[in-house]
Amino acid sequence: MASVEIEGLTKWYGKRRGVENISFNLADKEFLTVFGPAGAGKTTTLNLIAGIVTPNQGSVKIAGRNIDGLEPAERNIAMVFESYALYPQLTVFENMAFPLRSPKYKQPEKKVKERVVHYAKVMKIDHLLDRQIQALSNGQRQRTALGRALVRQPDVFLFDEPLSHLDAKLRHSMRAELKEMRSQLGTTTIYVTHDYLEAMSLGDRVAVINEGRIHHIGTPKEVYFRPTTMEVARLFGDPEINLVMGQLKAKGLQLVVQILGENVGIEVPPDAAEPLRTANKVYVGFRPANVNVIEGNSKTAFHGVVYSFEPLGTKSVLTVDAADGTRIRALIDGRRTIQIDRRIQFTITPHSLMFFDADTHRFLFRSKVPIEEVANG
Amino acid sequence: MDRKVTSLFGYVSKSVLLAFYALFALFPLIWMLILSFKPDSQMFTTTFFFDPTLDNFRAVFSQSDFLRNLLNNLIISSLAVVVSLAVGVPAAYALARFQFKGREDIAFTFLSFRFAPEILVIIPLYLIYQRLGLIDNYFGLIWVYQLISLPLLIWILRGFFEDISPDIESAAQLDGYSWWQVFFKVLLPLVRPGLVAAALLCFIFCWNAFTFTLQLGGNSTQTSTVSMTRFLASDTVHYGWVAAAALVSALPEVILALLIQKHLVRGLSFGAVKG
Numbered sequence: 001m002a003s004v005e006i007e008g009l010t011k012w013y014g015k016r017r018g019v020e021n022i023s024f025n026l027a028d029k030e031f032l033t034v035f036g037p038a039g040a041g042k043t044t045t046l047n048l049i050a051g052i053v054t055p056n057q058g059s060v061k062i063a064g065r066n067i068d069g070l071e072p073a074e075r076n077i078a079m080v081f082e083s084y085a086l087y088p089q090l091t092v093f094e095n096m097a098f099p100l101r102s103p104k105y106k107q108p109e110k111k112v113k114e115r116v117v118h119y120a121k122v123m124k125i126d127h128l129l130d131r132q133i134q135a136l137s138n139g140q141r142q143r144t145a146l147g148r149a150l151v152r153q154p155d156v157f158l159f160d161e162p163l164s165h166l167d168a169k170l171r172h173s174m175r176a177e178l179k180e181m182r183s184q185l186g187t188t189t190i191y192v193t194h195d196y197l198e199a200m201s202l203g204d205r206v207a208v209i210n211e212g213r214i215h216h217i218g219t220p221k222e223v224y225f226r227p228t229t230m231e232v233a234r235l236f237g238d239p240e241i242n243l244v245m246g247q248l249k250a251k252g253l254q255l256v257v258q259i260l261g262e263n264v265g266i267e268v269p270p271d272a273a274e275p276l277r278t279a280n281k282v283y284v285g286f287r288p289a290n291v292n293v294i295e296g297n298s299k300t301a302f303h304g305v306v307y308s309f310e311p312l313g314t315k316s317v318l319t320v321d322a323a324d325g326t327r328i329r330a331l332i333d334g335r336r337t338i339q340i341d342r343r344i345q346f347t348i349t350p351h352s353l354m355f356f357d358a359d360t361h362r363f364l365f366r367s368k369v370p371i372e373e374v375a376n377g
Numbered sequence: 378m379d380r381k382v383t384s385l386f387g388y389v390s391k392s393v394l395l396a397f398y399a400l401f402a403l404f405p406l407i408w409m410l411i412l413s414f415k416p417d418s419q420m421f422t423t424t425f426f427f428d429p430t431l432d433n434f435r436a437v438f439s440q441s442d443f444l445r446n447l448l449n450n451l452i453i454s455s456l457a458v459v460v461s462l463a464v465g466v467p468a469a470y471a472l473a474r475f476q477f478k479g480r481e482d483i484a485f486t487f488l489s490f491r492f493a494p495e496i497l498v499i500i501p502l503y504l505i506y507q508r509l510g511l512i513d514n515y516f517g518l519i520w521v522y523q524l525i526s527l528p529l530l531i532w533i534l535r536g537f538f539e540d541i542s543p544d545i546e547s548a549a550q551l552d553g554y555s556w557w558q559v560f561f562k563v564l565l566p567l568v569r570p571g572l573v574a575a576a577l578l579c580f581i582f583c584w585n586a587f588t589f590t591l592q593l594g595g596n597s598t599q600t601s602t603v604s605m606t607r608f609l610a611s612d613t614v615h616y617g618w619v620a621a622a623a624l625v626s627a628l629p630e631v632i633l634a635l636l637i638q639k640h641l642v643r644g645l646s647f648g649a650v651k652g
Contacts (some may be wrong), residue, residue: 050551073553
């Protein structure tokens, strides 16, 4: 149990950038998820913290102790690998006991047994302890790998996409289980994932990393509702957020934003008017769930032609070609069926709009109206 | 019923074919076995009927240094394999794991030692050895045997090391083991099938080596492969003795191969052969 301070970690693989200037702090017992697309530098970050890879620059402190240059064994860190990295020649029990039998973390054999059995029960693999690794399913291997990390009670846990090789259903149930477990464990954890659902559901905070740099660190709600850049906004949510060019115009006292090549303007929420006053062109972001397909005619609605319709159960994904040809994604009630090529009208919830700078793609503003209201509206 | 007949037919025909192949493959050995028990007078008959005798074996062991040559071969071959293991295991690991300049070139250079026939390099080697005083010397032979065993060992083991995920090493290091402990506790057990198979192959190649010992060996280091040829002198030709000696020489290899058969099959089919 310990705090983690990471300062300016940089790693170049020859001329290729691994990560650059990664800095963040974790409080004791905090759970940070590191989220980003493939090749963003997530695993490199973990390997740098674990001491598997040596950084070109930067430092790592655990519980105030500088651990730069220490061997992995000296860092008291436990890591779960994407490939599980189990020892194939050993049984489940021997795998889990391996750290406790090491010269560094040696425990008396009685205690080893006690701890392994205890954590095997936590991971629900106590009936498999005598099995060889080859005889396990992927899910069971995953549990063994988690168990091996747990038995040691390290200062920090590192998880490298532990769920990515499980099938979808198992992944969801393991996610829930991990969330349940983390409240019991109370150890500082850094969890790497490329699944935004995992990142948001597990983390106290989420660090969004892309192309070797951290783009945003914040609570799950912050990164989802108030992302620092358009790239971050794109990474969260499925279907992806709609980002379109918009023109801000004063209309009396009101500020309106015109998008999708139509004259109907969306009234900018009153609290957003002031910060946006100086801007002219902006990018407007809105989640597919905030696009409302309406029946009948409305003067304030946008027009479009249905390009595709994917029913997904409770929700359906609708892709619409708007008046200026932009493709808009909408999430609609699963009970509705909309024919392809049909002309439809839709509105966009004004409070849900995110505004980004047209040049820098940085976040400008989003209405502070409570999030719950937007979700329901 | 129909299916039963076809499967029985398949079984029988497969067995017959395999038996035929086994006979074909083993016939030289069987002939050698027969020769070794034949008296000189019946050596050139081609029937399978003869008066079995142990004279050949008796002669080989009592009238020559064959036992000592056998021992020489054992010493030189085993030590050559031990040296190859000590050098080859770290080399194979480095070639599999580390990215460094000229990695493929070095690996290829090792392999290229096996390209040229031994007879091609034996003259220069002889001159060098003569100057170094290594002719008829155990150390000299063990050294030159590295040309035979080292490339083989490195190339088989390299494949095995490449098959082990680097994550496993990292995991063991994080679990509290130093690099050396990881190597001996995690990596070596994982490559053991390959290690056993490669070591055995190396031993067989060394054991059967002929050219190097013929030229670089001498009276005190003569190995069994070379000493056998002495039974074929210009005046007397003892085919029976040669057969008996060859039979005895082949025994250690056969016994070793049987002992580690399990590892051998796994070792040769894993790692080394991959797409």
